[in-house]
Amino acid sequence: MSEAVANDAMEAGGTQGVVDDWSRDKQVFGVPWGKAMMWIFLLSDTFIFSCFLVGYMSVRIATTDPWPLPSEVFALTMFGHSIPLVLIAIMTFILITSSGTMALAVNMGYRKDRNKTFWLMVATAVLGASFVGMQAFEWTKLISEGVRPWGNPFGAAQFGSSFFMITGFHGMHVSAGVIYLLVIAFRVRNGFYEKRGGNYEIVEITGLYWHFVDLVWVFIFAFFYLW
Amino acid sequence: MAAEGQQHPLKVYYMVWLLLFIVSFFSYMVDYLHLQGALRWTLILVFMFVKAGFIVAIFMHMQWERLALKIAILGPPVAILVLIWLMSLEGIHVEDSRLEYYGESTMVPETPHH
8 A cells, every 4th residue: 555644754653653643742643633533432432332242242142042043033025035134235235335435525525626525425425314214124124023122022032122222323323424424515515614724624534433334334234133 | 734634546445445345245145155153253253354444444544544543543442352251251151040040941932034
């Protein structure tokens, strides 16, 4: 990969750079404060999701009842065949697609191409909203089949509480992300950031949040749906 | 401070995008092909870490950040490994206690039908 460290070209890299960054009389992180704060928020969010996933692991180990098979529980009958996990797979691909459009939006933001940035962010938000819609469909289907936070007909009672807690909290993050994206996208379009020196770092910060939501889904997909 | 932030050739993003699609397809195939046992868990974890790594490194630009930020953000989550270890011990202990005092599960689960 290219050494595209445009900033701090004068400063040392590696471990000497770490010492310099922390010990000099200057900002520690050579990034805008908004970006550092978003990273720290995401770090705390990492711990929240980790607690949910570790809690899920713990109850799944501890139960003596058989764990419901996600492959069967989340199967859908399409075109006369029962396809395992098909909706979850579609949701995964939608979220990856939205991550791609977001990455392009960040790039276009730094190129100050406001029109493309706007439309790429709107596309990301639309994909995110469709993800939430499919999640609502999934919840409706499971609830109609008798899955509850306190029990279900397919096996261990803890399945329902883990499922609703983990996917619900993730879905809430996606919904918040859609709103966040739309707010920033419309501000990009109406020239809000032009009045502030044409600085489009905010698009990258929004992107960090959105990629994080995708990142969490990677772990949920692996541990909850595939395991 | 960075004047123009993180600017990289679009090709990098397209490559990672494509890679994420391919790896996600593989991880779905793990389930679709009914792989079981150690092979299943190894593949799930490998594909998961590959995807997570590329998202953080490229899409979130972590690989181009300075080491001070990398350590500050990527270091603390290592503590989660300790939590996983402790909670798995706890889980095993609780299961053993339940088996000892309540006996084997008598639940007969239904098969989901859609």
